[in-house]
Amino acid sequence: MVEFARAWQEERGAALVDPEVAAGVRDGDLPDDDDDRLVAYARELLDRRLPDGADGRRAVEGLRAAFFAFGLLLPILGLLAGAATLRATLPPVDVRPVNILQFVGAGIVAPTAFLIFTTAVWALGARAAAASHWVVWALSLARSTALGTSAGRLTGRVLRRSGVTAPLLAGWSHRFWCGAFVGFLGLAAWRFATVDHLFAWSSTLPDFHVWIERLGALLGAVSPGQSAPSAQQVAASEYASLEAAWVHSTGYPATDEMLRKGWWRLLVVSTAMVGWLPRIVAFMVAEVRVSHGIARGLDTPWSRAALAALQPVLATARVGDAGVLPRRAREGLEAPVDEAHARGLAVVPFATEAPSDALLSDAGLDRLGLSDLVLPVPEDDDREAMAAVTARVGDAERAPGGVVVVFDFAATPDRVREQFLKDVARALPERRPVHVLLGGVDRFRRSPRGRRLDERRESWLAMAERAGVPEARVYVGG
């Protein structure tokens, strides 16, 4: 990580670590653990730079692009590679027959060897230190700044600590190979069905035909609907026999059909069964492991801490563009509040109904760690309720980990609301965040004011900013 930071600094000609931010971290309680220090740095960075929400958006867009590109690119590359491999095993028609051993080697032996190797490596628990780096580079492609880079580094670490790095990379590997088999088998089926390729084997070893017969029996056993080649077929497929037949131009009309169709269906089906099918199974297993691993990984204290620091970055993207991340990226990136805020967020509906679980979930707030504490202000002239809420969230003993103040989007972001928000922010113990959730947007959109929704949203954001709540912590939904 240190090396990466240095490389980044050299490449960009700018310091990755902002001295002012670093000083802020040092002024506080410096954690012992490297990773925790990184989290502390990121949080400090976010606190200082939150007004620039564009960084966060770029970071999230970079992640999304990286996930999407990898998911799409790998099978395409695999498909091209598979097709190219098949072409390499096919000699020109009427010049030479197809080498059965080459076909089996390229279609079954090599991929299976890779599969065994990959499975063994991941099964032995090997860790890929580079796991976080691809995220970082994706972010650098997205022209992210230090904020986005911190987000990327933290994301990479979360993935690794969640134990999903191995299955994630294995999944990508399987994705590639699945594409390769489609290319290999698809082209093979098409070529063999339309072109009269003959199949042959050749060896200088004595009695090699016995091994070919055994191989044929094995392939026949794993290929539904296909029978193993007969001894006569194996003998007729020896290259020397074929060559002699061609040289003397006697031909083998009786065995031509056997030499072609007897082999190609068996080879294609057995390749699919022995090479392709295990890949598909392995791919599905990896996917399941990734999703389970992320769910489990997000439950760790470190992940909660890291992702709480990242949360504003994600929220920034969410304000304008809900659902920008693919599901898996979201699972990996949105997370509960950190340990310091372990009590979770209190919800304060201000002159509006308490938000539904769906609204909180859509806004991503449920992943920040909501407590059961709901402190409603029933009416916007209920100063006693407002004072009570402020006192409760400011109570050093019982203060929540943060507050989500819920407003009706259609309400005017007026001075009463602004003052209340300021009071809550001021009352909360240091660093505990205030979030603003604006509900009722769909209804607003349907109303005559709907055509000026953006203007109203800006008005809310401006009010929140005046109250000290950055844009990144304002959620619009419902």
Add this chain to the structure above:
Amino acid sequence: MSGVPFRIALVGHSNVGKTSLVSALARDATLEVREEAGTTRGHYETVLSIDGTEVLSFIDTPGFETADAINRRLDELGGTGADALDGRASLEAFVADAATDEAFAPEKEALRGVLKADVLVYVVDVTRPPGGQQRQELRLLRRAGVPPMAVLNLLFEGDDREAWRELLRREQVFNIVPLDAMEFPATQEASFYDELAKLRPEYEDDVQQVRRLRSVRGAAAAEEAARRIAEGFVDLLAFRLVRSFDTRDDALAARAGANEEFKQRLRDRERLMFEAIAAAYGFPDTKVAGEVLDVAGSSGDFVADLFDPEALQRYGASMATSVAAGAITGSLLDSVGGMGIGTALGAVGGGLVGHFVGRRITVDVDAKGTLSIPSLSPVRYPPVLVNRAGTVWRLFATRSHARRDDVALAPGDLAVGAGALTKLRRLASKCGKNPRWSTMDPEPERGAARARVVDDVAEIVRRSLRLEEDP
């Protein structure tokens, strides 16, 4: 008419559309309206005068935001017992109290307007239910001792108007009218004035004067729009572009540019016509989207290119007639052959004939190097131009002055009668023979003959599009 205007203060919570309503009521599209609290800082009067006499005044006020705090302050100021101030006196004392200027500056401005008013119009945003602050505002306004009414603004299906009616009645506001500032239908405006007159019968004459004024101004705007359309019609149909070059080759080389210039100048002139129509109805700054020609594309909303065949077709130009004629001919073939394809072929053929035969935008270059583009076809373009202008007229005539968005010119369904069309084509033909009638000509001629044509076109336009009627 007493000489003192009937003062109506529009009050309410911040950002409920008070200024929008004043814009609509006063036909003034220049007031600042934003989706933001505190857009109106002071209280502003918009006075309607008739023959130099001020008849009615709308007082636009800043929105209330902290009425509960003011009520508490007023309760303190009012005192108790024999020295207790009445509601209005306590309001006046509060407004005069400099100590609270900073905390309640917008509200104090609003209350200054309230204290001047003969009627309070409490503006309600029904897009959300009433809340505590709104109750406090109604309580606060009651102190002024000015008769109140309420206007339900921003109406839509599923709004909270019933909850509002209930609250208003509970707070003793019984004169309630729906009046949507954005749509602003004439019937709602009429109800609004009826309620005003009920609240203050002594001003009923003034209210009636204003209603008559509305009608007179509407007719004047329609007359102005008709004349502007007629002027534009003559200018556009008389215009001919002539350019001289040293050699024929130079002239030939300039053909494409001249064609574009010709089109652009027509488009510019048409845009001026639209702007004049907008100004006639009190929208000096409103843009007509789609007026920007060369916005091509068959699927967009702004297909309004004067030279776009599809647009021409939609505006009922001659090509549509040709298509129909071709289709009928084709269907005769179908009746014989039973193929079905005859109709389609006929329509296509007819459309092509209409497209090419009717086309008159040609660039001629003579042997001396003079390049000329003749005026527009008097057959094809009169209905196109009148329909476009008529569509724009209708959009502005029915538009609320509260709106600040652009006007979208989409193909209209205004139809010019066959008789009127024949006359328009005859007048267009006259224009084509007199290119100097166009004000775009380097040496324009504004003689009596041109004036007569303008009058005739204005009359036809007025009648065929019924501009004299309030839409």
